[in-house]
Amino acid sequence: MSVNKQRWWKEAIVYQVYPASFLDSGAGNKPGWGDIPGITSKLDYLKHLGVDVLWLSPIYKSPQADMGYDIADYKDIDPVYGSLEDVDNLISELKKRDMRLMMDLVVNHTSDQHAWFLDSRSSTQSSKRDWYIWKPAKYDKDGNRQPPNNWSMILGEENSAWTYDEKTDEYYLSLFTAEQPDLNWENPDVREAVHDVLRFWLDRGCSGFRMDVINHISKVQTFPDADVIAPDHKYQPGFKYYCNGPRLHEWLKNMRAEVLDKYDTITVGEMPFVRDENEILKIVREDEKELNMIFIFEQVDIDNEPGKYRMTLRDWDADEIRKIFSHWQRLMIDKDGWNSLFVENHDNPRSVSRYCNDSDEFRELSAKLLCLMMTTLAGTLYVYQGQELGMRNVPLEWSPEEYKDVESINYWKKMNNMYPGNKEKLDFAHYLLQRKARDHSRTPVQWSAEPHAGFCKADVTPWMRVNDDYKEVNAEAQRKQNDPDKLSVLQFWKRGLANRKEHKDVFVYGDFQVLDENDKKVFAYKRASEKEAFVLALNFSKDEVKWQVPEAAKVKKWVAGNYTAGQPDKPTSGTITLRPFEGVLGTSEV
Ligand code: TEU
Numbered sequence: 001m002s003v004n005k006q007r008w009w010k011e012a013i014v015y016q017v018y019p020a021s022f023l024d025s026g027a028g029n030k031p032g033w034g035d036i037p038g039i040t041s042k043l044d045y046l047k048h049l050g051v052d053v054l055w056l057s058p059i060y061k062s063p064q065a066d067m068g069y070d071i072a073d074y075k076d077i078d079p080v081y082g083s084l085e086d087v088d089n090l091i092s093e094l095k096k097r098d099m100r101l102m103m104d105l106v107v108n109h110t111s112d113q114h115a116w117f118l119d120s121r122s123s124t125q126s127s128k129r130d131w132y133i134w135k136p137a138k139y140d141k142d143g144n145r146q147p148p149n150n151w152s153m154i155l156g157e158e159n160s161a162w163t164y165d166e167k168t169d170e171y172y173l174s175l176f177t178a179e180q181p182d183l184n185w186e187n188p189d190v191r192e193a194v195h196d197v198l199r200f201w202l203d204r205g206c207s208g209f210r211m212d213v214i215n216h217i218s219k220v221q222t223f224p225d226a227d228v229i230a231p232d233h234k235y236q237p238g239f240k241y242y243c244n245g246p247r248l249h250e251w252l253k254n255m256r257a258e259v260l261d262k263y264d265t266i267t268v269g270e271m272p273f274v275r276d277e278n279e280i281l282k283i284v285r286e287d288e289k290e291l292n293m294i295f296i297f298e299q300v301d302i303d304n305e306p307g308k309y310r311m312t313l314r315d316w317d318a319d320e321i322r323k324i325f326s327h328w329q330r331l332m333i334d335k336d337g338w339n340s341l342f343v344e345n346h347d348n349p350r351s352v353s354r355y356c357n358d359s360d361e362f363r364e365l366s367a368k369l370l371c372l373m374m375t376t377l378a379g380t381l382y383v384y385q386g387q388e389l390g391m392r393n394v395p396l397e398w399s400p401e402e403y404k405d406v407e408s409i410n411y412w413k414k415m416n417n418m419y420p421g422n423k424e425k426l427d428f429a430h431y432l433l434q435r436k437a438r439d440h441s442r443t444p445v446q447w448s449a450e451p452h453a454g455f456c457k458a459d460v461t462p463w464m465r466v467n468d469d470y471k472e473v474n475a476e477a478q479r480k481q482n483d484p485d486k487l488s489v490l491q492f493w494k495r496g497l498a499n500r501k502e503h504k505d506v507f508v509y510g511d512f513q514v515l516d517e518n519d520k521k522v523f524a525y526k527r528a529s530e531k532e533a534f535v536l537a538l539n540f541s542k543d544e545v546k547w548q549v550p551e552a553a554k555v556k557k558w559v560a561g562n563y564t565a566g567q568p569d570k571p572t573s574g575t576i577t578l579r580p581f582e583g584v585l586g587t588s589e590v
Contacts, residue, residue, distance in 0.1 A: 004332075004333065004336060004338070004378075004509055005286065006509065007292075008266075009053075009208070009265075009266035009292055009380060010338060010379075010380055010508055010509070011052075011380075011501070011504055011508050012052040012053045012100075012266065012380055012381075013050050013051050013052050013053070013381050013383065013497055013500075013501075014051075014052070014053040014054075014055050014102065014266075014380060014381065014382045014383070015046055015049075015051040015053070015054055015055070015382075015383050015384075015385070016055045016057065016345060016346070016382060016383070016384045016385060017039055017054060017055065017056050017057065017385055018034075018057045018346045018384075018385055018441070018442060019034050019035070019036070019039065019056060019057060019058075019059050019068075019081050020033050020034050020067060020068075020080075020442070020463060020464075021034055021385070021442050021443060021444045021445060021455070021463075021464065022034040022038055022039055022042070022385055022445055023035075023038030023039065023041065023042060023445065023447065023455060023456075024038055024455060024456035024457070024460065024462070025037040025038035025041060026456070026457060027082065027086075028079070028080055028081055028082050029079045029080060030079075030080040030463075031456065031457075031460040031461075032456055032460045032461050032462045032463045033080050033081070033463050034081075034444075034455070035080070035081050035082050035086075036059065036077070036081050036082035036083075036086035036087060036089075036090055037082060037086055037089075039054070039056070039090060040086070040089060040090045040093050043093055043094065043097055043099065044097075045475070046099070047097045047099060048494070049388060049490075049493065049494055049497065050493075050494060050497030050498055050501065051099065051383070051497075052098075052099055052100065053099065053100045053101070053102050053207065053208075053266060054094065054099065054100070054101055054102065055102040055103075055104065055210050055382070056101070056102070056103060056104060057069075057104050057346055058071060058104045058106055059077055059078060059081040059082075059087070060072070060073060060074055060075075060076065060077060060078060061073035061076045061077065061078045061079075062078050062111055063111055063113050063179065064078075064080075065111065065112075065177055065179035065180065065406065066155065066176060066177055066179070066180060066406055067346075067405075067406075067442075068104075069104075069106050069176070069180070069212060070106075070109070070110070070111035070112075070113075070177070070179050070180045071106050071110055071111055071114065072110070072111040072113040072114045072115075073114070073115075074197040074200070075197070075200050087204070088204065088205075091204065091205040091206065092205075095205070100206075100207035100208075100266070101205070101206045101207055102206070102207060102208045102209060102210055102266060102268075103201050103206050103208075103209055103210075104209070104210050104212060105197070105198070105209040105210065105211045105212060105214075106212040106213075107183065107194045107197070107211070107212070107214075107217070108175070108182060108183065108212060108213045108214065108216045108217050109174070109175065109176060109180040109181055109182045109183060110180070110181065110183060111179060111180065112174075112178070112179045112180070112181055113179075116128050116131050116132075116183075116193075117131075117132060117181050120132045120134075120172075120181075121165055121167065121168065121172070122167075123167075123168065124168050124170070130184060130187050131183060131184055131187055131189065131190050132172050132173070132181050132182065132183060132184055133172060133173035133181075133182050133183075133184050133219070134168075134170045134171070134172050135148035135162070135170060135171050135172075135173075135223070136148070136169075136170055136171075137164070137169070137170070137171060145164070147160040147161075147162035147164070147171050148162055148171055148223060149162070149223050149224065149225050149226070149238070150225045150226055150234070150235055150236050150238075151175075151225075151226055151235060151236065151237070151238030151241075151242075152226075152233065152235030152236055152237055152238070153174065153175065153176065153177065153178075153235070154175055154176050154237075155176050155177050155406055155407045155410060156177060156406075156407075156410035156414075158233065158234070158235070158410075158414045158417070159178075159235065159410075160234075160235050161173060161174060161175050161235070161238065162174065163178040163181070173219075175216060175242065177406060182216075182219075183217075185217045185218060185247070185251060186221070186247075191251060191254070191255075194255070195255065195258055195259050198255070198259045198260070199259060202259070202263045202265070207263075207264070207265060207266055208265040208266035208267050208268075209265070209267055209268075210268050210270065211267065211268070211269045211270060211291070212270050213270055213271075213272065214252075214269040214270060214271065214291075215243050215244045215245075215248060215269065215270075215271040215272070215273075215274055215294075216242050216243060216245075217245070217248065217251060218242075218244075218245030218246055218247040218248045218251065219241060219242045219245050220241040220242070220245055220246065221246075223241065224241060226238040226239075226240065226241065227240070229307055229308075230308075230309070237309075239273045243271075243272070243273045243274055244271070244274050244276075244279050249282055249283070249288075249290065252269075252283065252290040252291060253288075253289060253290055256289050256290055256291075257289070261289075265292075266292055266380075267291045267292045267293075268291065268292060268293050268294060268295060268340050268380070269283065269291045269293075269294040269295070270294070270295045271283075271294045271295060271296065271297075272297050273297070274294075274296070275296070275298065277331060280294065280296065280337070281331075281335050281337050284332070284337040284338050285335060285336055285337050286336055286337075286338075287336070292338060292380075293337075293338040293339060293340045293379070293380055294340065295340050295342060295345075296328060296339075296340075298324045298328075299321070299324050299325065299343060300342075300343070300348050300354075302316045302320060302321070302324065303315075303316060303354065303435075303436070310436065311411055311429075311432050311433075311436060312432070313432060313435060313436070317520045317521065317540070317541075318519060318520055318521050318522055318523045318538075318539075318540040318541065319518070319519070319520050321355075321523050321540060322514060322517075322519075322523045322525075325373075325377060325523070326512070326514045326525065328379075329377060329378055329379075329512040330512060332378065332379070333378065333511060333512060338379065338380065339377075339378060339379030339380070340379055340380050340382060341374055341377050341378075341379040341380065341381045341382060342381075342382040342384070343355065343370060343374065343387075344383075344384035344387045344441060345382070345384050345441065346384070346438065346441050346442060347438045347441075348438065348440075348441055349393050349435060349436055349437065349438075349440040349441065350386075350387075350391055350392045350393050350440050350441060351367075351370050351387060352366040352367050352370065352390055352391075352392050353392050353393035353435070353440065354435075355370060355540070356369060356370065356540065356581055357542055357580075357581065358392035358393060360472075362542070362580065362581055363390055363392055363473075364390055364488075364489055365562050365563070365580070365581040365582070366390070366581050367387075367389075367390030367489040367492075368390075368487075368489060368492045368562035368583070369538055369539075369540070369562050369581050369582070369583040371489070371492055371493050371496050371562075372496065372536060372538060372560075372561075372562060372583040372585060373523070373536070373538055373583070374496075375493075375496035375497060375499065375500045375507065376500070376507050376527060376534065376536050376585065377507075377512070377527075378507070378508060378509070378510065378512055378527070379508075381497075381500070383493070384441060385445050386441070386445050386446065387493075388489065388490055388493040388494075389445075389446060389473060389474065389475055389478060389489055389490055390473065390489035391443075391445075391446060391467065391473060392440075392467070392469070392473070393434060393435070393440040394434070394439070394440055394443060394465075394467050394468075395434070395468065396430070396431065396434045398434075398465070400412045400429075400430055400433055402439075402464075402465050403433055403437055403439045404439060404442070404463070404464050405437060405438045405439045405442065407437070407438055408433055408437045408438065408439055411429070411432075411433070412429065412433065415429040439464070442464055443464055443465065443466060443467045444456070444462050444464060444466050445475075446466065446467065446469075446470040446473055446474040446475065447474060447475050447476060448474050448475065448476040448477075449470065449471045449474055449476065449477065452466050453466045453467075453470035453474055454474070454476070475490060478490035478491065479491075483565070484565060485564055485565055485566070486564065486565055487565045492562070495560075499560075503529075503532065503534070505529035505530075505531065505532075506527045506528060506529045506532055506533065506534055507527055507534075509529065510527045510528050510529040510533075511527065511528045511529075512525060512526075512527055513525060513526045513527075513528070513552070515535065515537075515550045515552055515553050516547075516548075516550050519547070520541075521539055521540060521541040521543065521545050522537055522538065522539050522540070522541075522545060522547050522578060523536075523537075523538045523540060524536060524537040524538065524547075524550070524553070526552070526553060526588060528588070528590055529590075530590065531590065532587070532590060533554075533587070533588040533589065533590045534585060534586065534587060534588055535553045535554075535555050535585070535586045535587075535588045536583065536584070536585055536586075537549075537553075537576075537578060537583065537584050537586075538583040539578040539579070539580065539581060539582045539583065540581070541580065541581070542580045542581065543580060544577060544578070544579055544580060545577070545578045546575050546576075546577060547575065547576055547577070547578050548574070548575050549571075549572065549573050549574060549575070549576055553586070553588060554588050554589040555572040555573065555586040555587070555588055556572065556586065556587045556588060556589060557572065557586060557587050558570050558572065558584050558585070558586045559585055559586060559587055560584070560585040561582065561583060561584040561585065562581070562582060562583050562584075563579060563582055568584045570584065572586065
């Protein structure tokens with residue numbers, strides 16, 4: 001049985017807002033971009049849904065080279081989104097509704113327009129020179145200038161992670177894009193400046209942080225060449241030397257003791273490329289005093305070719321879903337750590353499109369199946385904007401020109417350079433974009449059947465094209481749906497979140513047990529507290545499945561499912577039929 005202590009941030013439902021695409025109230029200074037007053041105007045909608053904490057992707061002053069993940073001033077708001085007063089107002093409106101704000105803390109790197117970097121690049125003698133990672137060039141045998149090592153850029157695979165700066169004839173490290181120079185955390189002044197940023201926002205009333213690529217802050221100081229995993233590329237992923245580096249734990253403990261513990265906070269660290277259990281437990285175990293939880297990427301990497309770049313595809317089945325989720329569920333219960341639960345964010349395609357089937361026939365069922373899973377697993381639950389509506393990827397008919405993300409643009413450029421005029425290769429690259437691009441989660445939220453889905457005024461052009469399906473898929477239609485036999489996706493999420501809260505001893509804090517270890521189509525599990533228990537059977541396939549209810553399930557009654565608003569009509573033992581993408585929830589003996 002669980003030993004996890006009760007904490008408000010474990011029970012919280014966190015809703016991620018991607019500000020550019022949420023709602024353009026017209027108050028920001030860039031028509032067609034979402035803004036802070038737009039967010040504030042939807043707090044009742046979010047409260048009604050069951051949201052407790054709002055996580056805002058970055059709204060700070062930024063040249064938007066990477067949609068705000070390139071910050072030019074940590075203590076000011078980009079005029080595109082509004083002002084500091086708008087944030088103060090948002091915080092006070094949240095408080096009125098007993099909700100909280102979580103900011104995105106992007107401190108592995110800044111924008112190249114941040115005053116610190118402008119100063120740093122101005123001269124080798126600058127007092128801020130050592131705030132970033134500068135290295136002299138290397139020269140090859142022909143005397144050509146080369147970057148200090150072979151690391152590739154994360155958002156532009158064909159490029160070096162090092163950017164040459166003519167003025168001082170040195171390279172700076174820029175792991176994501178040239179416009180995002182990495183801070184040098186080895187310098188104690190940098191760490192103090194970051195603490196100062198945290199205090200600024202906590203004192204303003206924010207309740208915590210999602211920490212962007214926080215496991216990248218400590219780099220192996222010898223900066224060795226990375227192993228060659230892609231022989232056809234000049235540069236190679238250097239993860240091994242900058243993910244969970246030698247001083248990460250020291251710096252996280254320090255941040256916690258110096259700043260976070262003086263407030264009542266929620267913290268989640270984004271940690272790509274880490275799977276090592278002991279390493280993860282060192283961060284999320286309560287007694288380690290580092291972060292409350294982290295985002296582990298295993299479930300969103302499920303369709304990547306192992307060891308390859310992200311823009312790849314592979315097949316998977318329910319067996320893998322089960323292995324991934326049950327592994328982390330068990331570990332955190334047994335070792336007093338804590339999970340974050342997510343299947344969508346601004347860096348991923350839509351979950352209905354990735355994990356299930358987004359055709360008109362199955363989109364709603366898929367969204368509800370995933371909702372059943374997400375609302376019944378242990379951990380802090382993260383819902384991404386539009387997920388509660390079952391929004392899906394943009395269609396293949398959209399040309400690659402519609403993709404606005406820097407990663408997509410760089411990928412498309414790279415493929416066109418590598419395979420000019422090669423229809424087969426380029427069609428496949430386009431297909432991969434349609435499956436995997438970050439753009440799919442960044443299309444405007446579909447509020448209504450009005451022009452531009454009600455995201456902005458009719459005479460304004462949204463910064464990103466609205467998905468064509470908005471007349472059918474939108475919040476207003478789903479809110480108003482009045483069908484006794486069928487809940488809309490939005491109504492289903494609302495019910496699921498309420499159920500999670502009502503039975504939090506089971507769903508948030510309870511024990512977890514896998515039922516049926518080997519099924520390739522059905523993921524089934526039991527959750528139990530000392531007082532009550534529930535069973536879930538989730539068919540992740542497009543096939544009708546005859547499923548043998550395991551003895552250990554001890555189902556008393558099937559109480560909810562995604563095919564009907566009422567109770568599923570199925571026997572509680574023996575063989576039951578699970579229709580395509582059908583999921584059912586039953587009460588069970590403890
Ligand atoms: O993302 C970090 C990250 O490495 C991935 O999620 C990345 O987007 C993906 O692997 C692309 O292949 C964070 C932010 O969430 C992302 O939006 C930023 O672009 C990135 O950091 C840089 O700040």
